Amino acid sequence: MNNDLTVGSPQRVLWKFCLPLFGSIIFQQLYNIADSLVAGKFVGESALAAVGNSYEVTLIFIAFAFGCNIGCSVVVSQLFGAKDYRQLRTAVYTAWIASGLLTALLTGLGLLLCEPLLRLIRTPREIFADSALYLRIYIGGLCFLIFYNIATGIFSALGDSRTPFVFLAVSSVSNIFVDILFVTAFKMGVAGVAWATFLCQGISCLLAIAAVLRRLSALPDAGPAPIFSPALLRRIATIAIPSILQQSFISVGNIVIQAAVNGFGPAVIAGYSAAVKLNNMVVTSFTTLGNGISNYTAQNIGAGKPARVRQGFWAGLRMVWLICLPLILLYLIWGGQLVGFFMDEGSARAIGAGTLFLRVLAPFYPVVAAKLVSDGILRGAGAMGPFMVATFTDLLLRVVLALVFACSFGETGIWFAWPVGWVVAAVMSILFYRHGSWNNAPVQTTSD
Numbered sequence: 048m049n050n051d052l053t054v055g056s057p058q059r060v061l062w063k064f065c066l067p068l069f070g071s072i073i074f075q076q077l078y079n080i081a082d083s084l085v086a087g088k089f090v091g092e093s094a095l096a097a098v099g100n101s102y103e104v105t106l107i108f109i110a111f112a113f114g115c116n117i118g119c120s121v122v123v124s125q126l127f128g129a130k131d132y133r134q135l136r137t138a139v140y141t142a143w144i145a146s147g148l149l150t151a152l153l154t155g156l157g158l159l160l161c162e163p164l165l166r167l168i169r170t171p172r173e174i175f176a177d178s179a180l181y182l183r184i185y186i187g188g189l190c191f192l193i194f195y196n197i198a199t200g201i202f203s204a205l206g207d208s209r210t211p212f213v214f215l216a217v218s219s220v221s222n223i224f225v226d227i228l229f230v231t232a233f234k235m236g237v238a239g240v241a242w243a244t245f246l247c248q249g250i251s252c253l254l255a256i257a258a259v260l261r262r263l264s265a266l267p268d269a270g271p272a273p274i275f276s277p278a279l280l281r282r283i284a285t286i287a288i289p290s291i292l293q294q295s296f297i298s299v300g301n302i303v304i305q306a307a308v309n310g311f312g313p314a315v316i317a318g319y320s321a322a323v324k325l326n327n328m329v330v331t332s333f334t335t336l337g338n339g340i341s342n343y344t345a346q347n348i349g350a351g352k353p354a355r356v357r358q359g360f361w362a363g364l365r366m367v368w369l370i371c372l373p374l375i376l377l378y379l380i381w382g383g384q385l386v387g388f389f390m391d392e393g394s395a396r397a398i399g400a401g402t403l404f405l406r407v408l409a410p411f412y413p414v415v416a417a418k419l420v421s422d423g424i425l426r427g428a429g430a431m432g433p434f435m436v437a438t439f440t441d442l443l444l445r446v447v448l449a450l451v452f453a454c455s456f457g458e459t460g461i462w463f464a465w466p467v468g469w470v471v472a473a474v475m476s477i478l479f480y481r482h483g484s485w486n487n488a489p490v491q492t493t494s495d
Contacts, residue, residue: 169310437475
């Protein structure tokens with residue numbers, strides 16, 4: 048069902064819209080967590096290290112999927128808020144055509160460069176073959192990843208966060224069982240983990256596209272819609288390209304950090320691989336909630352209601368802080384058990400490295416959550432310049448400090464680079480938000 052985010056109490060609207068998004072991203076993260084969990088439990092510590100090592104390279108491709116999602120979602124949100132259904136349909140078709148060309152290019156480059164990338168990050172010889180195998184299969188399914196993300200972005204733009212949740216819940220749970228089946232019954236090792244993800248994501252992608260087409264056909268008829276518009280492509284690209292660059296540079300930064308971690312051997316790689324998946328589950332959840340706030344912002348700006356943006360900021364901040372508190376306690380108290388859960392017989396060094404990583408980062412989750420709420424509003428309003436400045440500052444500080452601290456404090460120094468980047472970037476994002484035009488708009492009365 049399509050939902051109008053421009054009416055009603057901002058707090059109630061955001062909770063109703065964003066909670067299914069939060070559930071969706073939890074299930075989305077289950078794809079990656081399931082791969083690492085099954086590899087570590089049923090194949091071994093080296094397999095966990097191989098999947099985790101490849102994961103940092105896959106984040107480059109996820110960055111493109113994320114950018115396509117955001118670019119299409121923001122533009123469709125604005126058109127939906129303005130009730131311009133003809134242009135809305137054209138925007139969807141344009142995004143699919145452009146993304147199809149992008150997917151073909153990325154698949155070719157990815158298959159060509161996957162092994163050089165693994166060498167670039169100093170992948171240990173004992174896990175290189177498994178890392179390359181996992182990565183090649185993953186790249187083969189990029190079309191599913193990108194088109195699925197566009198489909199979920201369209202649903203979110205229409206105010207529907209429940210449909211993506213249902214798709215992800217079913218496909219993620221299925222992925223766990225197929226992972227175990229391929230690894231334990233068919234003895235496929237790391238390849239089984241990769242093929243399970245390929246299969247389950249492919250099915251969910253096709254179902255999501257079919258659902259989008261049905262949803263578009265149910266919109267009010269506004270006449271025949273062109274299947275491609277250069278003007279709309281420029282609007283989508285204006286949002287998508289900075290988002291892709293943001294996520295790509297973050298991915299490159301994570302690859303540099305992974306290279307630094309790889310210098311400390313397979314045990315630390317395994318511990319980091321488990322802990323970074325747990326950390327990314329939290330940060331990606333906040334990012335997804337920020338995306339929901341982007342949709343809320345875009346719809347309200349499209350409808351000419353900028354005052355609701357300011358109200359949405361405070362409602363969004365309360366929401367993410369309430370969600371992050373139990374996660375902080377979970378990682379501080381049971382971080383070691385969670386890291387150890389990824390391994391059958393993990394070494395003390397692997398579990399210790401992963402546990403310390405979580406304990407260093409978890410207390411700063413409210414800071415990064417506040418940054419991502421501010422980022423969501425900037426992105427929804429199309430203020431991509433300030434958004435990118437804050438993001439690149441975070442990345443640059445994390446990468447530089449990780450390399451510097453690693454030389455003096457070992458792998459522990461790498462963990463401490465994260466909070467510094469988060470704090471500085473959060474201050475910048477909030478200041479940029481404070482200078483937005485919505486802060487001068489008169490307050491509008493809303494009904495509960």
